[in-house]
Amino acid sequence: MPATLIDGSALALQIRGGVAERAAALTARGRTPGLAVILVGDDPASHVYVRNKVKACEAAGIRSVLERYPAELTEAALLERVAALNADATIHGILVQLPLPRHIDAKKVIEAIDASKDVDGYSVLSAGELMAGLPGFRPCTPYGCMKLIESTGVALRGKHAVVIGRSNTVGKPMGLLLLQADATVTICHSATADLAVHTRQADVVVAAVGRRNTLTADMVKPGAIVIDVGMNRVPDGEPNAGKLCGDVDFDGVREVAGWITPVPGGVGPMTIAMLLVNTVESAERSA
Numbered sequence: 001m002p003a004t005l006i007d008g009s010a011l012a013l014q015i016r017g018g019v020a021e022r023a024a025a026l027t028a029r030g031r032t033p034g035l036a037v038i039l040v041g042d043d044p045a046s047h048v049y050v051r052n053k054v055k056a057c058e059a060a061g062i063r064s065v066l067e068r069y070p071a072e073l074t075e076a077a078l079l080e081r082v083a084a085l086n087a088d089a090t091i092h093g094i095l096v097q098l099p100l101p102r103h104i105d106a107k108k109v110i111e112a113i114d115a116s117k118d119v120d121g122y123s124v125l126s127a128g129e130l131m132a133g134l135p136g137f138r139p140c141t142p143y144g145c146m147k148l149i150e151s152t153g154v155a156l157r158g159k160h161a162v163v164i165g166r167s168n169t170v171g172k173p174m175g176l177l178l179l180q181a182d183a184t185v186t187i188c189h190s191a192t193a194d195l196a197v198h199t200r201q202a203d204v205v206v207a208a209v210g211r212r213n214t215l216t217a218d219m220v221k222p223g224a225i226v227i228d229v230g231m232n233r234v235p236d237g238e239p240n241a242g243k244l245c246g247d248v249d250f251d252g253v254r255e256v257a258g259w260i261t262p263v264p265g266g267v268g269p270m271t272i273a274m275l276l277v278n279t280v281e282s283a284e285r286s287a
């Protein structure tokens with residue numbers, strides 16, 4: 001029996017509905033939540049993501065302020081904008097879209113965002129709060145993955161979860177969130193000797209590498225939950241060339257797994273939903 005599809009678009013809509021109620025309650029008290037999104041340069045993919053974020057805010061009753069700058073913007077000028085948004089009481093979340101042009105030190109910019117407005121959860125303070133099990137903003141993509149896993153109804157306690165990828169934005173925080181949910185966690189990466197040995201043991205696999213077909217059917221335990229964070233394009237000369245695809249060989253793995261997320265329509269929409277959750281939460285804290 002093929003895997004049950006985990007519908008990230010539907011779950012994201014449901015979560016955004018909850019956000020809309022909380023935002024309306026804040027607006028009724030004259031405290032409309034506000035999110036500032038800063039986009040530097042003209043990466044076409046970044047423009048699509050940012051537009052989706054702004055649209056989702058509007059639909060949920062969150063005021064969004066989109067600031068676009070040319071790729072030549074100086075680091076000093078960007079830091080000045082962040083400082084101004086830090087001081088703006090109508091702004092509860094600040095998101096600086098990554099990647100930034102190479103002449104700008106992204107770390108420095110992220111650390112300049114006031115911790116109370118770090119709705120991306122990318123700052124060292126937010127990472128430390130997650131590490132220490134303290135309340136704080138969780139990075140939106142792994143946070144969304146946790147909600148997708150929860151939606152299956154399978155309890156994580158005592159389960160073996162394998163994360164493929166060790167980035168600061170997805171792999172590492174994903175491992176910590178799974179650990180916090182009492183899973184036994186393995187983090188695999190480019191130097192892992194035999195990836196399949198690990199994934200075949202896994203009750204949950206989260207693939208976050210950025211390379212298509214990283215996880216194939218022979219690498220998956222029957223019945224496992226498979227979460228696909230990848231955002232890749234099918235190369236020219238292959239069927240479906242140019243289409244968005246994940247890190248998982250979807251057609252193969254769905255025959256073995258118990259649950260699987262599609263790309264698109266899986267993790268991507270959840271990333272945006274959790275950004276709205278963090279923003280409304282930030283506004284509630286400040287109200």
Ligand SMILES: Nc1nc(=O)c2c([nH]1)NC[C@@H]1CN(c3ccc(C(=O)N[C@@H](CCC(=O)O)C(=O)O)cc3)C=[N+]21
Binds near residue numbers: 263
């Ligand atoms: N400071 C910062 N925060 C981020 O959260 C951040 C970032 N920088 N830089 C880039 C990545 C990427 N990201 C996505 C969000 C939603 C979709 C999304 O909605 N994807 C749709 C499809 C979109 C399409 O069709 O291209 C889906 O998977 O169904 C994708 C990617 C957020 N990121």
